[in-house]
Amino acid sequence: xxxxxxxxxxxxxxxxxxxxxxxxxxxxxxxxxxxxxxxxxxxxxxxxxxxxxxxxxxxxxxxxxxxxxxxxxxxxxxxxxxxxxxxxxxxxxxxxxxxxxxxxxxxxxxxxxxxxxxxxxxxxxxxxxxxxxxxxxxxxxxxxxxxxxxxxxxxxxxxxxxxxxxxxxxxxxxxxxxxxxxxxxxxxxxxxxxxxxxxxxxxxxxxxxxxxxxxxxxxxxxxxxxxxxxxxxxxxxxxxxxxxxxxxxxxxxxxxxxxxxxxxxxxxxxxxxxxxxxxxxxxxxxxxxxxxxxxxxxxxxxxxxxxxxxxxxxxxxxxxxxxxxxxxxxxxxxxxxxxxxxxxxxxxxxxxxxxxxxxxxxxxxxxxxxxxxxxxxxxxxxxxxxxxxxxxxxxxxx
Numbered sequence: 518x519x520x521x522x523x524x525x526x527x528x529x530x531x532x533x534x535x536x537x538x539x540x541x542x543x544x545x546x547x548x549x550x551x552x553x554x555x556x557x558x559x560x561x562x563x564x565x566x567x568x569x570x571x572x573x574x575x576x577x578x579x580x581x582x583x584x585x586x587x588x589x590x591x592x593x594x595x596x597x598x599x600x601x602x603x604x605x606x607x608x609x610x611x612x613x614x615x616x617x618x619x620x621x622x623x624x625x626x627x628x629x630x631x632x633x634x635x636x637x638x639x640x641x642x643x644x645x646x647x648x649x650x651x652x653x654x655x656x657x658x659x660x661x662x663x664x665x666x667x668x669x670x671x672x673x674x675x676x677x678x679x680x681x682x683x684x685x686x687x688x689x690x691x692x693x694x695x696x697x698x699x700x701x702x703x704x705x706x707x708x709x710x711x712x713x714x715x716x717x718x719x720x721x722x723x724x725x726x727x728x729x730x731x732x733x734x735x736x737x738x739x740x741x742x743x744x745x746x747x748x749x750x751x752x753x754x755x756x757x758x759x760x761x762x763x764x765x766x767x768x769x770x771x772x773x774x775x776x777x778x779x780x781x782x783x784x785x786x787x788x789x790x791x792x793x794x795x796x797x798x799x800x801x802x803x804x805x806x807x808x809x810x811x812x813x814x815x816x817x818x819x820x821x822x823x824x825x826x827x828x829x830x831x832x833x834x835x836x837x838x839x840x841x842x843x844x845x846x847x848x849x850x851x852x853x854x855x856x857x858x859x860x861x862x863x864x865x866x867x868x869x870x871x872x873x874x875x876x877x878x879x880x881x882x883x884x885x886x887x888x889x890x891x892x893x894x895x896x897x898x899x900x901x902x903x904x905x906x907x908x909x910x911x912x913x914x915x
Contacts, residue, residue, distance in 0.1 A: 526771075527590040527597075530673045534584045537680035541577040545570055556637055564628075564636035564805025571641035572799030576679055579795075583676030590669035597669040605657030613650035617817075620646035625810040636805050644813055648798045651817035655824055656791045659904035662912045663784040666777060674768040674785055678792025682767040686793075689760045697752065746869070753865055758857035762826055762850060765793050769831045773838040780911035782839075786831015787904070790823035797823070818897045822860050825900040826853035828907065856896065863892040 552566035590597035624643035627636045665671050766789040769782060776782050798816040802809070833849030836842040866889035 524590055524593070527587050527669060527673065530677065531584060531587045531591055533681055534580050534587065534676045537676075538577060538580045538584065541573050541580060544573040545577060548573065552637070556633060559633065562805045563633055564640045565803045566805075567637050567641045568644050568805065569800065569803040571645060572803065575645055575799065576796060579679055580676055583672040583679075586669050586672035587676065590667075590673075598667040601665040601668040601671040603657060603660055603665065605653075605661055609657065610654055613654045617647050617650045620644075621810050621814060624813070625807075628805065628807045628809050640805060640809060644799065644802050644809075647813040648795065648802065648816055648820075652791050652795055652798075652820050652824075655821050655901075655904065656787055659787050659824060659828060659908050660784045661908060663908065664777065664781050665784055666781055670772060670775070671785075671788065674772070674788055675792050677768040677771075678765070678789040679796050682764055682789065682793055683796050685767060686761050686764045689764070690757060693756050693760070694752065697748070701748075750862060750865055754858040754862040755854075757861060758854045761793075762830055762853040762857055765789050765823065765827045766831045766834065769834050773834050776835045776839070778839065779832045779836045782835025783828045783832040783907060783911055786834070787824045787828035789831065790825070790827030791820070793827070794820040794823040818893060819860075821897060821900050821904075822857060825903055826857050828904065829853050832907075832911075856900065860893065860896055863889045863896070866892075 548566060548570040552563045552570055555561040555566060556563035586597065620643040624640045624647070627639035627643070630636070766786045768789055769776065769785050772785070773782075776785060794816075798813075798820060802813045802816060804812050829849040830846075830853050833846035836849075837846035866885045870884075870886035870889060
């Protein structure tokens with residue numbers, strides 16, 4: 518039996534996912550060819566390139582899966598409207614930790630052998646096995662027992678969270694960055710033309726540098742400038758969170774009046790955050806060097822951040838549209854931006870402390886590094902407690 522024909526929301530989502538799948542397939546093919554060429558020519562970072570190929574390939578697999586379920590709604594199949602239940606159980610916690618530990622150990626070992634073909638084979642699947650378990654477990658703990666709504670909408674939101682939402686956010690962040698640079702250049706041209714000329718000449722010197730180490734040695738002292746640090750913190754800790762927390766749950770905004778309850782909005786918001794975290798983490802982990810283990814392990818905290826903040830915003834969106842509680846939306850959005858901003862500020866602090874160490878400013882390392890790492894640890898524990906408490910509250914558990 519068919520339930521409905523010409524279901525435009527599912528048709529539009531399917532079109533968006535289809536276009537995204539084509540681009541992902543293009544990236545997989547071109548990236549795979551480039552990685553093979555570098556592997557056999559013994560140039561570049563073939564393992565890092567293959568990690569990117571696996572990232573896009575895994576995203577392509579998920580987009581294809583989501584497209585299938587959305588297609589069922591487009592075709593009017595009854596099963597498309599059946600309730601979705603996330604398959605989470607307690608035994609998955611130790612299993613997920615074990616998989617992640619084994620994957621980190623195998624990828625770390627392959628990287629340290631310095632055998633390119635071994636790293637090329639082992640590190641890409643190990644990356645997926647490190648990134649996926651924390652996402653699965655955090656999402657399972659935060660959404661356990663909550664109503665998700667119809668199956669097609671769940672997979673539609675997941676698919677848009679992997680494709681459309683990151684695209685919109687990246688474009689807006691680039692626009693804001695370019696506008697900021699252009700505004701700064703105009704200000705200097707009017708108020709301090711001599712300084713602007715010095716910056717232009719400095720850029721030409723950097724272009725003539727022959728290695729990354731030489732470029733870093735030229736740039737690093739200027740990064741210590743208080744104005745530069747303030748601008749960096751302002752962009753990363755304010756503008757980026759404002760954009761990302763507004764558009765991460767893009768699909769929740771689109772379905773706001775159809776989502777049944779704020780609890781369901783929280784679950785859909787967490788799903789949007791998990792989708793974006795998966796996309797970001799896989800693409801940020803394309804490093805085939807010995808730093809890989811640290812990079813992929815840190816992504817677990819970032820995954821928790823994105824799910825927690827998007828869950829709060831999703832809860833606020835549905836509260837505003839379904840229950841006319843608009844102040845709740847503003848409070849949830851402000852909380853999400855604050856959490857994200859603090860996390861990003863700690864990440865910038867950790868990066869600056871490492872830069873200070875390389876420049877001989879050891880006081881930066883001993884002062885900023887502990888504060889940054891400690892801040893991220895506190896935020897991580899706090900966000901974990903938030904998703905547990907939110908889950909209990911929304912399920913009505915006393």
